[in-house]
Amino acid sequence: MENIIITGDSTCDLSQELKERYRIETVPLYVNFGEESRRDGVDVQPDDIYAYYNQNGKLPTTSATTPADYMEFFSRKAREGDAVIHFNISSGFSAAHNNACLAAKEFSNVYVVDSKNLSTGTALLMLRACDMAKEGVPAAKIAEEMKRLRDKVRASFIIDKLEYLWKGGRCSGITALGANLLRLKPCIEVEDGNMKVGKKFRGKLGDVLEEYVENRLKGREDLALDRIFITHAGIAQEHIDRVRRKVEEFASFHEILVTRAGCTISNHCGPNTLGVLFITK
Incomplete structure (x- = not known):
């Protein structure tokens, strides 16, 4: 072997x-703070990005x-x-x-x-x-x-606020402002190696996350049940617990693995981002 x-x-x-x-x-x-480059997960953690943004109003870049x-x-x-x-x-x-x-x-x-x-x-x-x-x-x-x-991987995330996407140049300020005023929380999906905006949910974050899980898992008979990830970019434990209970309601996965996203997702999407990621048969 x-x-x-x-x-x-x-x-x-x-x-x-x-x-x-x-x-x-x-x-x-790499995560670049101006002229200073740091190694993702080695010299810099997601909370360092959030602190830098809160202090400077600017996002680092990644390379x-x-x-x-x-x-x-x-x-x-x-x-x-x-x-x-x-x-x-x-x-x-x-x-x-x-x-x-x-x-x-x-x-x-x-x-x-x-x-x-x-x-x-x-x-x-x-x-x-x-x-x-x-x-x-x-x-x-x-x-x-x-x-x-x-091609069988189903990866998506709910974005709480579009502020980080806006600051990173991935959506306009008008779009971000409108989404926040209307309490819209878009689902960002990966399809054929690129990102697209899927369904837009509306309401409080906890309620949206439950609706999102139901939208992703309910009625599916093609789920590979070995494992599913709940991955977040820094979010309250109560939201993780609600998502886990909702996952368990719709499917009996052998493992439900909870992980925190690293610097790349965090830098692009910001705190309170959460996704459920799984494979289909």
Whole structure:
């Protein structure tokens, strides 16, 4: 059986506990505070972004892991196992995947997968790859299967307020103001490696989150029930508990994994963002 190492970039939003359980290592993207660059999850945490924004009224920018970073990372990991399968945030969101591919050309045992996803949408693929590796499936076959399975990932988030999207240049000030005045909370969905605005919910955050979960899960007979993620960018525990109860109402997942989003999602979407992410059959 091959000793297969599963890795990813920091945008996968796996908790430290899950990284340790599955023996996964991640390579960080960068968060730039003016001229100062910090490594996502290493030198900077999401709350640092919120504090910076509250103090300065400006958001940091994010940038991709460089080819040189990947060369160093793959050089080390390729020596530790028979094969490395590395997962990246969608190439539609970042240059990280292309940079990883450039570096991987120097290694015969490194497979790079464009997740066509973000956050724990990518993590769902990584954990499924870990399951397959444990079953003895060869690395090349796992990498190919992940490219098929990525179209089955259902990733979405509810945005509480559009302020961060506006400040990041992803929507107009008029749109953000109108949404806030009308108490609209859009659902941002990932489709074919890009983001789109789905249903717009209206009302108090807790009620909207319950309605959102019902909209995503009710009546579905195609759910892969091994695991589902509840991923948030900093939100009250009472909301997480309400979402968990609502998930349990509609499906009997083997695991409901709660994780906090890292700097990329947090920087783009802001606090009180929450999503349920799962795979269909």
